Amino acid sequence: MMGxxxxxxxxxxxxxxxxxFTAPAQAEEVTLNAVSGFAEGTIxxxxxxxxxxxxxxTGKGQVQISYKGGGGKVINPFELGDAVRSGVVQIGNLxxxxxxxxxxxxxxxxxxxxxxTEERENGAWAYMNDLHMQKMNVYHLARQTExxxxxxxxxxxxxxxxxxxxxxxxxxxxxxxFTALGATAIQTKPGDVYTALERGAVDGYxxxxxxxxxxxWAEVTKYRVDPSFYRSxxxxxxxxxxxxxxxxxxxxxxxxxxxxxxxxxxAEKVKSAAELKRQEEAGIQVISFTGADAEKYLExxxxxxxxxxxxTNPENGEKIKGLLTK
Numbered sequence: 001m002m003g004x005x006x007x008x009x010x011x012x013x014x015x016x017x018x019x020x021f022t023a024p025a026q027a028e029e030v031t032l033n034a035v036s037g038f039a040e041g042t043i044x045x046x047x048x049x050x051x052x053x054x055x056x057x058t059g060k061g062q063v064q065i066s067y068k069g070g071g072g073k074v075i076n077p078f079e080l081g082d083a084v085r086s087g088v089v090q091i092g093n094l095x096x097x098x099x100x101x102x103x104x105x106x107x108x109x110x111x112x113x114x115x116x117t118e119e120r121e122n123g124a125w126a127y128m129n130d131l132h133m134q135k136m137n138v139y140h141l142a143r144q145t146e147x148x149x150x151x152x153x154x155x156x157x158x159x160x161x162x163x164x165x166x167x168x169x170x171x172x173x174x175x176x177x178f179t180a181l182g183a184t185a186i187q188t189k190p191g192d193v194y195t196a197l198e199r200g201a202v203d204g205y206x207x208x209x210x211x212x213x214x215x216x217w218a219e220v221t222k223y224r225v226d227p228s229f230y231r232s233x234x235x236x237x238x239x240x241x242x243x244x245x246x247x248x249x250x251x252x253x254x255x256x257x258x259x260x261x262x263x264x265x266x267a268e269k270v271k272s273a274a275e276l277k278r279q280e281e282a283g284i285q286v287i288s289f290t291g292a293d294a295e296k297y298l299e300x301x302x303x304x305x306x307x308x309x310x311x312t313n314p315e316n317g318e319k320i321k322g323l324l325t326k
Contacts, residue, residue: 030063030250032242036070037077037094037234038190042214044234045070047144047261048093051236054257063250065091072191081237085136090242093144095234097171102136104312105320109143110150110173110230111305112324116143116262124323131316132237139243141236142258145208147265148272149228150174153212153221154204154287155197161289161297169193169205173230176308177301178206194220208232209272218282226288229301236261 034052038044052065068074068089075083081099084092096106105128112119119125129140150173156166164182175185186202196202197220205217209228212218236258243251280286289297310317 029061030246032063032065032090032238033068034065034091034093035068035074035080035083035089037080037092037098039071039073039214040069042070043208043211044095044145044232045093047264048234048236051142051257051261054260055253058257059250059253063246063253072189077189081136081138084138084237084239087239087241089239091141091236091238093234093236095171095173095232097173099136100172103131105131105135105316106235107172107312108309108317108320108324109233111302111309112146112231112233113326114324115265116146119324122323124320127320127323133240136237137240138237139240141238141254142261144234144236144261144264145210145232145268147268148208148210148232150206150208150230150232151228152178152204152206152225153217153284154223154225155200155221156203157223157285158225158287161293161300166203167201169196169202171206174206174301174305176304177229180300180304181297190215193217197221210268210275213275213278213282218279218284221284223285223287224276224279226286227294227298229298230305 034048036045036048040049048070049067052067055063055065070093071077075089077094078098080089080092080094081102083089085102096103096109100107109128112124114122114124116125119128125140132138132140152168154166158166162182163178166183167186168178168183170178170183170185170187175187179185186196188196188202193202193205194216197205197217204223207217212221238254246254306321310321313320
């Protein structure tokens with residue numbers, strides 16, 4: 001894990017110039033530094049990398065993005081939100097679960113019943129973006145992978161929605177849900193999950209329907225539990241000072257590329273179906289809850305998720321729930 005001193009050293013080594021994102025009066029080309037919370041080329045970095053390529057192509061002479069890489073080799077993923085907040089990095093690609101300590105309200109988007117496009121229309125995005133700006137000093141650019149649901153993956157079989165006695169690797173996204181089912185919750189960064197599974201330090205983990213092959217986890221996973229629950233959401237955020245330093249044309253380059261990334265919902269559904277089939281072909285067995293067990297499983301996900309969220313956000317939790325549920 002990279003501490004504050006190591007982080008500062010890394011910043012110096014990467015030459016993250018403090019003036020790199022300040023737009024001069026003549027609106028010369030601006031370069032923004034970017035980091036992903038996931039390793040380069042993996043499912044949750046690929047769309048971010050597409051976004052960067054689009055910006056660098058359409059923004060020539062106006063705005064460019066210098067991609068410093070992804071995963072823990074640059075910055076600990078759980079410290080990336082703070083790095084964007086402080087301006088150490090100008091743009092970050094990471095799930096809200098990685099910065100709930102800075103913005104607890106972001107946890108609600110996993111349970112949203114609207115697409116990001118609909119949230120932009122019904123006021124939910126604007127409300128959440130205001131919170132990003134006020135509490136984190138960042139502007140919310142985009143959301144990707146929102147049509148990819150989560151699953152529980154295990155190395156021990158279960159025959160009912162009961163995780164009593166099992167150690168499950170969690171993030172804040174599904175900690176309350178798995179705990180409500182009786183699991184012992186253990187939080188680690190993604191890079192440590194393979195070893196934890198291999199050594200039996202954890203018995204399973206929550207993860208979206210895509211990505212376990214990219215990370216090698218399929219090699220040490222025996223079961224997938226259906227049905228799926230919640231939804232994935234990986235956010236593009238930009239330091240607010242950097243954003244405010246751009247002129248309107250430069251902002252439009254970033255926004256146009258961001259909106260293109262947000263259009264990929266239907267394609268993600270197709271990819272998820274193919275990935276689930278691939279998992280089964282690789283020998284991962286499906287534990288499928290039906291009837292009352294399926295209802296209990298999904299109802300626990302909803303109730304535990306919203307109860308934990310409203311408890312953590314007593315001032316605006318109910319408002320956010322109203323904005324995100326139909």
